[in-house]
Amino acid sequence: MTSILICLVIFIGLLGLLKYLSHRRVKFHFRNLIAISLGVLFGWAIFKWVPENSYRELVYYFKTISNLYIRGLKLMIVPIVFISISYTLVRIKGEENIGKRFRQIITYFVLSVLGAGAIALIMAKSFHFEKLITIDPSITSNIAKGYSQRIDALSDASIGKVVYGLTQKIPTSIFEGFSDNNIVGTLVIALLVGLAIRKMRKRKPEEMTRAINGLSSLQVIINSMTTYIIKWTPYGVLALMTMAVAENGPTLFGYLLQFVGIAYLTMMLIFVMHLVILSFRGVKPWEQLKGMFPALITGFSTQSSGATLPVTIKSLEENCDVDAETASLTSSLGTTMGMNACGAMWPVFMIVLAVGVNNQMGLVSIDLTSAATIISMLLAVVISSFGIAGLPGTASFAAITAMTIMGVSPQVMGVVLTFVLSIDSLIDMGRTATNIFGVSSAATFISRSKK
Known part of the structure; x- marks a missing residue:
């Protein structure tokens, strides 16, 4: 009981320190860095000295x-996506500009996913990921049993059925589209509303003007709400980092260190890829990273x-x-497609790991050096990168889809996912940041192109 009270006093004191820094007008990103540092130190102390x-x-x-903090951010996802898409469609001048803008965004997403997938494949092969997992065939079925049962229900080897599955996310009612942070459903409704207003603008100018003004007013209100919630970030970061370190301790940084290190190195290379692309538009790398x-x-x-969308x-x-x-259109679409880490890097890593498991189990091997296999893998990655939700843990679903398209059995998938389970959360932190940077690069590139 004494240790709990001491920790609570320290935690409240750290929250108070962050509040003090806010009053002193310390820059937002500095306060976030300070929150991360304090969370790591405090979490480490809890892991070392506080009983379980x-x-x-x-x-x-x-x-x-x-x-x-997190629920506040998630609360704003649906209204932000709805207003961002519908109001943006209304404000874009010219029918041809709408299609052009969508083509630009999706083209950048597809090409960046292909680039990220190629980088991941080179890194996985260079560091021999196919040799990372060592298994005993006699106990393989027990290791993978729980996963394989779940995967059997999720996977489908038909590309056509994977694409069909995306259409199943289209809501059958307005309320369903807005429920449970259904991003795909919200996108569909927002597109329909925005296009309907554009179509009726000439026929019903007075009514549509009122509708547009209503969307504009609603955007101002939502932006104000979002700004207020964003101010909670340092406090949420402190709590999240404290728990991450307190629950894992040294294993957070030590277990499967090679795999974790290569994953973060790969994500750094994906950052570099985007920065090189942006440099052709005159964007300075440091300014983009800082921004x-x-x-x-x-x-x-x-x-x-x-949750980070606002x-x-x-x-x-x-x-x-x-x-x-x-900014609104690209970021909103980027919550469900074009994710360079979750939709490209992670599925490629899982496929290469699966090749090693296949070999050890004596199953049909996938030749990662053949052009046909590489092309199939990259196409599988592009398909799996569309329609996934921007929420924790969804990278595994993208990986399952890609592995299924490549013909990996549910049993092998179970072994691979079991291998990465304990360090998935640590890598997911970097995956999310990489996804966001890829989306931001698309927005910056397209915006500079337009200007």
């Missing part, structure tokens, strides 16, 4: 702060590009000189 039974009680106080830093920190902490849009508009239409 005491921490189980203590963690609810940390979760209270993190839940207020997107609040969104990257938020994504790293929350492990959710969907911060992403705000960072693009205010720090990266991206016009509001492009």
Whole structure:
């Protein structure tokens, strides 16, 4: 009981320190960095000196702060996506510009996913991922049993049925589209509303003007709400980092160190890829990184590009000189497609790991050196990168889809996912930040192109 009280006093004191720094006008990204540092130190101290039974009680106080922050961000996902898409469609001049803008965004997403997938494949092969997993064939079925049962229900080897599955996400009612943070459903409804207003603008100018003014007013209100919630970021980051380190301790940084290190190195290369592309538009790498830093920190902490959406849009508009239409449209679409880490890097890693498991189990091997296999893998990655939700853990679903298209059996998938389970959360932090940076690069590139 004494250790709980001491930790609570320290935690409240750290929250108070962050509040003091806010009053002193310390820059937002500096406060986030300070929150991460304090969370790591405090979490490490808890792991080292606080008994496990005491921490189980203590963690609810940390979760209270993190839940207020994450749920506040998630609360804004649907209204932001709806307003961003519908109001952006209304404001874009010319029918041809709408199709052009969507083509630009989706083209950038597809090409960046292909680039990220190629980088991941080169890294996985260079560091011999196919040799990382060592298994005993006699106990393979027991290791993978739980996963394989779940995967059997999720996987489908038909590309046509994977594409059909995406259409199943289209809502059958307005309320369903807005429920449970259904991003695909919200996108569909927002597109229909925006296009309907554009179509009826000439026939019913007075009514449509009122509708547009209503969307504009609603956007102002939602932006104000979002800005207020974003101010909670340092407190949420402190709680999230404290729990991450307190629950894992040294294993957070040590277990499967080679795999974790290569994953982060690959993500750094994906960052470099985008920075090189942006340099052709005159964007300075440091300025882009600095401008997107609040969104990257938020994504790293929350492990959710969907929850980070309001911060992403705000960072693009205010720090990266991206016009509001492009920032809103690209960021909203980027919560369900074009994810360079979750939709490209992770599925490629899982496929290469699966090749090694296949070999050890004596199953039909996948030749990763053949052109046909590489092309099939990259196409599978592009398909799996569309329609996934920007929420923690969804990278595994993208990986399952890609592995299924490549013909990997559910049993092998189970072994692979079991291997990465314990360090998935740590890598997911970097995956989310990488996804967000890829989306922000698309918005910046397209905005600079338009200008």
